[in-house]
Amino acid sequence: MPVSPSISPPLRASREGVPRVNPDTPPHPSGTARPEANGAETGKAPALLLAEPDEKLAARAMARFAAAGVPVIACQDGAEALLQVGARHPGAVLLGAPLPVVGAAEVTRLVGRLHPVPVIVAAGPDGAEEATAALAAGAVAYVARPYRTEEILPLLTGLTRGDGSAGMLVVGDIELDPAGFHVHVRGRSLQLPVREFMLLRYLMEHANRLVSRSELTQALWGTDNLESNTLTVHIRRVRNRLREGAGSCCTIDAIRGMGYRLECRSSCHPGSQTRAPGPAPTR
Incomplete structure (x- = not known):
């Protein structure tokens, strides 16, 4: 944290x-x-x-x-x-x-x-x-x-x-500057609204770890009583911006009934954890 x-x-x-x-x-x-x-x-x-x-x-x-x-x-x-x-x-x-x-x-x-x-x-x-x-x-x-x-x-x-003085976060090909509110993917600037920025930051801070829905809503909205579709919509927007808008090798996997996990393909940078193949996330 x-x-x-x-x-x-x-x-x-x-x-x-x-x-x-x-x-x-x-x-x-x-x-x-x-x-x-x-x-x-x-x-x-x-x-x-x-x-x-x-x-x-x-x-x-x-x-x-x-x-x-x-x-x-x-x-x-x-x-x-x-x-x-x-x-x-x-x-x-x-x-x-x-x-x-x-x-x-x-x-x-x-x-x-x-x-x-x-x-x-x-x-x-x-x-x-x-x-x-x-x-x-x-x-x-x-x-x-x-x-x-x-x-x-x-x-x-x-x-x-x-x-x-918050330090730069680097996960795969994503670089996030918490102090300056800047995100770069493969060296190109990615513009995110504040809430989506905070969501990506939290997932990057917990990269390769399953983060539950309740943990995300409490950390980013300050409540567990959030409309069920709100988090899903924000996850989908960030995922699409990374994958389709910026061509990132990282994605946000949905683990049904449990939460989300930010992972990156091994080709992102040397030494990255290899991601097992599977169907593209739908939510």
């Missing part, structure tokens, strides 16, 4: 509530971003961007993340969240739904297209419909709001390394 992030000193809430970051603030000549008025250093990319319209909820959540050692910045609407993602390059984004100005689903879609980082959506009963739409748009997990850090911290550990 991924190593926990290397944590820099967290940003703290000001007396007024949620700290703000101005993306237009000019950097110091050294290239490090200028500290904000509350004294927090903003030169390093934060581990988490929190978009939460309720300032009291945001302040409480930030205090809990700070106690856990997670660097976090906060904003109050979807439009500002998009600006901050582009300006600050956080390791992950946490959206509170319902989200004003630009909704959680549209923010998720645009983040996935313009600045691919994992998006987690949080909602209570009043934001359930918007959170479901965000999941369909590519959010990787749906958590409760008000926020429970014990529920969110394991997801952050699995999704990102805050210091951007």
Whole structure:
């Protein structure tokens, strides 16, 4: 499993509530971003961007993340969240739904297209419909709001390394850069939506091992209660992108009733495990 992030000193809430970051603030000549008025250093990319319209909820959540050692910045609407993602390059984004100005689903879609980082959506009963739409748009997990850090911290550990130093993964002819969200097959770039990227990353981290459906849904969606066809659809999309779109020698085998396994033909590179012949996977 991924190593926990290397944590820099967290940003703290000001007396007024949620700290703000101005993306237009000019950097110091050294290239490090200028500290904000509350004294927090903003030169390093934060581990988490929190978009939460309720300032009291945001302040409480930030205090809990700070106690856990997670660097976090906060904003109050979807439009500002998009600006901050582009300006600050956080390791992950946490959206509170319902989200004003630009909704959680549209923010998720645009983040996935313009600045691919994992998006987690949080909602209570009043934001359930918007959170479901965000999941369909590519959010990787749906958590409760008000926020429970014990529920969110394991997801952050699995999704990102805050210091951007996650090592390159190489399996067969697939190269995946967890920090930069890049995938190359035979040296050619392969564009994947965020959720499919996370699925491929997890399978590469457990290459040649059977991974159960429940393990995948818990690791990538944060729940075991996932619509049965959702994982099947995402597996099929990644498999097709690898095999038909990129001509990879690796494939995702479906083991009926048990789970999935990423394997590569021996011709991928010297020393690879030889894969026994068999029928092409159908699911």
